[in-house]
Amino acid sequence: MVTPASSPTNDRRTALLGATIEEIALAGTRGMRVDEIARRAGVSTALIYHHFTNRAGLLLAALEHVGERAEAYTDHADGTGRDDLIAVLLDEIQDEAVVRVNSAAWSELRGSAIFDQALRSTLSALRARWADDIADLVRRGQDDGSLDRSLEPVEVGLQLPMIVEGVSASWLTGTLSTHEARAHLESIVVAILRG
């Protein structure tokens, strides 16, 4: 992941997006109030509009930031392709506030993308990047011998994120504990990776 160099402007923008993601996770995209985000971040609503122009711009930037944060907390590059792939996927479900909030916001924004064309194309781009990253891990596993050659990297890259999203939904609604959700996710992923 390319992280822009830290600067006061970037730090402020990141803080505003963090507050926005929390508000979306709590109130949903439709219930999201810009004045509440301003209150959380300790700034004026005018500053938020200065950075993101309008509500639609803020939602779009929040969706991109959710994707960036997820890439940061699911990074693995030290084991076999198979081990790193499983670790990357399991890291989408963790007992960390930032992971839960990020996952809930992703789920909300994805739901809104059903109706919101602008969100929809950003969502598609983020999904495509997620699928590509997984396909790359599958290829790495095939090269190092930890994954079966019969697996189709592109197909697996599309399928595993959907499985993460499905298991996460049951985790976020409390149907599954973090431990149970991770165990189910691992067992499904292992079944898929048998090839």
Next chain:
Amino acid sequence: MVTPASSPTNDRRTALLGATIEEIALAGTRGMRVDEIARRAGVSTALIYHHFTNRAGLLLAALEHVGERAEAYTDHADGTGRDDLIAVLLDEIQDEAVVRVNSAAWSELRGSAIFDQALRSTLSALRARWADDIADLVRRGQDDGSLDRSLEPVEVGLQLPMIVEGVSASWLTGTLSTHEARAHLESIVVAILRG
């Protein structure tokens, strides 16, 4: 599924719930307007409150109705346990307006259940019934020899609905066509059912 005998009161209730599910699929649970449901159904808002007491009662009845409708359009009992199980799951994704609307409303109501305790317990009960139905199909497949004895019916019963939900999310947002979504779902389910 036990269907109550048709009566004018039941027919009216079903029509109101159908209009509610359409409105939820279109506007979300937070954006859902009772006057818009009344307009769709051609009745007064007073009649809706007469049947469902309040907004919370209407949401709860809608969630139950989404579950009943899904049971009705995913019913299979004429093949092997394995074939019926795969057919039941694939029927969750169909190019029929009622299926798409039902799936979008389920996804919306599930999202709201993160915050809404009353929805949460009904959602858990519906999920448990769904999981039980799938576990029964797995046992039937094990009895008729179409499924491997090593499969854990309860575990598979919990996992397959999450996979349906995950693939449906990509279908509802248009990332996958109906054909693609069904193909991915089938390939994942077949991998799980290898045992």
